[in-house]
Amino acid sequence: MTQSSESSGPDYKAFPDQNGHFGRFGGRFVSETLMAALDELDVMYRRLKDDPQFQADFDYDLAHYVGRPSPLYLAERWTKQLGGARIWLKREDLNHTGAHKVNNTIGQALLAKHMGKKRVIAETGAGQHGVASATVAARLGLECHVFMGEEDIRRQRLNVYRMKLLGANVVPVTSGSRTLKDAMNEAMRDWVTNVDDTFYIIGTVAGPHPYPMLVRDFQSVIGREAREQSLKQAGKLPDALVACVGGGSNAIGLFHPFLEDRDVAMYGVEAAGDGIDTGRHAAPLSAGRPGVLHGNRTYLMEDDNGQIIETHSVSAGLDYPGVGPEHSWLKDIGRVNYVSADDNEALAAFRELTCVEGIMPALESAHALAYARKLAPQMDADQDIIINLSGRGDKDILTVAEIDGIHF
Amino acid sequence: MSRIEACFATLKEQQRKALIPYITAGDPSKTVTVPVMHAMVEAGADVIELGVPFSDPMADGPVIQKACERALAAGTGLRDVLAMVTEFRRDNDTTPVVLMGYLNPVEIMGYERFADACVDAGVDGVLMVDLPPEECDDVAPLFKSRGVDLIFLIAPTTTDARISRIAAAASGYLYYVSLKGVTGSASLNVEEVARRVETIRNLAQLPIGVGFGIKDAQSARAVSQVSDGVVVGSALVNQSAENVDTPDRIAPAVAAILADMRAAMDKQ
Ligand SMILES: Cc1ncc(COP(=O)(O)O)c(C=O)c1O
Numbered sequence: 001m002t003q004s005s006e007s008s009g010p011d012y013k014a015f016p017d018q019n020g021h022f023g024r025f026g027g028r029f030v031s032e033t034l035m036a037a038l039d040e041l042d043v044m045y046r047r048l049k050d051d052p053q054f055q056a057d058f059d060y061d062l063a064h065y066v067g068r069p070s071p072l073y074l075a076e077r078w079t080k081q082l083g084g085a086r087i088w089l090k091r092e093d094l095n096h097t098g099a100h101k102v103n104n105t106i107g108q109a110l111l112a113k114h115m116g117k118k119r120v121i122a123e124t125g126a127g128q129h130g131v132a133s134a135t136v137a138a139r140l141g142l143e144c145h146v147f148m149g150e151e152d153i154r155r156q157r158l159n160v161y162r163m164k165l166l167g168a169n170v171v172p173v174t175s176g177s178r179t180l181k182d183a184m185n186e187a188m189r190d191w192v193t194n195v196d197d198t199f200y201i202i203g204t205v206a207g208p209h210p211y212p213m214l215v216r217d218f219q220s221v222i223g224r225e226a227r228e229q230s231l232k233q234a235g236k237l238p239d240a241l242v243a244c245v246g247g248g249s250n251a252i253g254l255f256h257p258f259l260e261d262r263d264v265a266m267y268g269v270e271a272a273g274d275g276i277d278t279g280r281h282a283a284p285l286s287a288g289r290p291g292v293l294h295g296n297r298t299y300l301m302e303d304d305n306g307q308i309i310e311t312h313s314v315s316a317g318l319d320y321p322g323v324g325p326e327h328s329w330l331k332d333i334g335r336v337n338y339v340s341a342d343d344n345e346a347l348a349a350f351r352e353l354t355c356v357e358g359i360m361p362a363l364e365s366a367h368a369l370a371y372a373r374k375l376a377p378q379m380d381a382d383q384d385i386i387i388n389l390s391g392r393g394d395k396d397i398l399t400v401a402e403i404d405g406i407h408f
Numbered sequence: 409m410s411r412i413e414a415c416f417a418t419l420k421e422q423q424r425k426a427l428i429p430y431i432t433a434g435d436p437s438k439t440v441t442v443p444v445m446h447a448m449v450e451a452g453a454d455v456i457e458l459g460v461p462f463s464d465p466m467a468d469g470p471v472i473q474k475a476c477e478r479a480l481a482a483g484t485g486l487r488d489v490l491a492m493v494t495e496f497r498r499d500n501d502t503t504p505v506v507l508m509g510y511l512n513p514v515e516i517m518g519y520e521r522f523a524d525a526c527v528d529a530g531v532d533g534v535l536m537v538d539l540p541p542e543e544c545d546d547v548a549p550l551f552k553s554r555g556v557d558l559i560f561l562i563a564p565t566t567t568d569a570r571i572s573r574i575a576a577a578a579s580g581y582l583y584y585v586s587l588k589g590v591t592g593s594a595s596l597n598v599e600e601v602a603r604r605v606e607t608i609r610n611l612a613q614l615p616i617g618v619g620f621g622i623k624d625a626q627s628a629r630a631v632s633q634v635s636d637g638v639v640v641g642s643a644l645v646n647q648s649a650e651n652v653d654t655p656d657r658i659a660p661a662v663a664a665i666l667a668d669m670r671a672a673m674d675k676q
Pocket of ligand 1 (some may be wrong): 099100101126127128129137203204205243245246248249250251257316317320363364365390391397
């Protein structure tokens, strides 16, 4: 069969377009006060991303500060236990600060430095992005304010204290559902007020253009490394990629460098909370519909009046009613499969990986593990799955202990 | 001539400035809103901005955030807000009404259905805070062709090039946001506002209303002297917050504030 241009798929690297659109998704839906700041950021980023010095600085920090490349680890015992495809873990949990989030904050902090901003703000759910922001701020001597929902402050109090030790000011958010989406609202309000001297470090591939593009670019180091490592260690490309999807930054970081490899199947795993049928979940791609929130058009969890509804997940980092616009587009064109894992499945996978491989995953990453656990036995022993182990589970020990009825 | 155009033309003739109150529809209950609208007109309001409640009002400060929460708790959706305008129009066919809010409720209803519903209800203009002109090429004609004005914000950070672009997309009036911040923020700098309004005048033909940070008769008068109208929101919405359990007091409290502003603005 000859390959027509249609069957070879779109030119993924050409997205987003000039105005930040991925097909009908993405864009820039913010109040007028922020438009100039977004234009400024866009111009600066487009200039720097092709600047060899900027790339060299970024690569240097990733190597010497973050500790990259992160290993691609063959989970032999778990593979044997599941009885199917070989399972490889991309070890983002071994990064400095314990998750993939730091790849992005290193990049955005470099941008902030080039733009001469002395104050940075961030929103956080699980606290990983907050910690990663506080960390780069400490290193560069920047003032740092992290917005965090009250409910998440309770769930992730270890990370809250970490941020405080790092010198950041953690601002409790008491509006709405008191989770990640409300933290993002509050960060936007701060940015509107302090736009002259403040850089907003968004923690995922959401928000107004150019954030979904630049966060993706910074996180794509995950997929570039994994692709090279797979060729070297497995002698071939993987057959499937699996990553959890909150806002979608660890997933797009793994997927993007493989999009043109048509034989690599991709699975983005959303949080099904109590179960998709119960309505108590955080799975907009699986059970939501398109709308506009936080500066972009994307799949959302919303009611018939267009109000955003509360999400539910055992993992604070996936407890978000939207998703990065590029994922919405990849869903619509069918390049990536979006699936889900519920709280119980994620907790079971959390325990299993800990006991079988001696690796304690973040509850977010455990959603990817939970899906891979079902996928692997359906595949052959000579096939390979790469799972993005986006973070480590230390921060979740109190949550799991509470579920076990243990209180410290 | 549209109601908004007629309103500003008359004011110009009389050498008066527009008083433009904002309230959140359905705050704290659906039945309160229409009587408050009539009371505002009686107290001297020229145009009414009616807020459509949204779960995530990113550009609003705590006062209007809480108003949205109260309105949503009372079950107020976009359809209810349109019904309130229909009811208001039974007794008032002249005062322009502008719906102000966020894009998502409109997105879910569908732009064409919403534009039709605006015409049916007697809505004169629409201000969607998170819809910049760059993103509205597809939907603007739906409103224009039905005679519904699209009103846009201009901010202290807006460049001259963008002012021209916004002015080209807008009709009715332009809304200058007097400060960098959310609604209900501290105080505005009148001299700075005057300078910016001059800049906008050189680039745009439409009347210019100024909002954010206007909280009393004195600030209303000061800003009205350098613009075509003043928008006042949080100071009025506060009256709902303070009278949640005594909703009958909201209309008179709001009217008293507006009457003060009106008198200060009209004083020679
Ligand atoms: C370890 C980890 N994985 C995943 C996520 C979800 O974010 P994203 O979907 O942007 O990767 C988070 C967010 O806090 C996280 O901490």
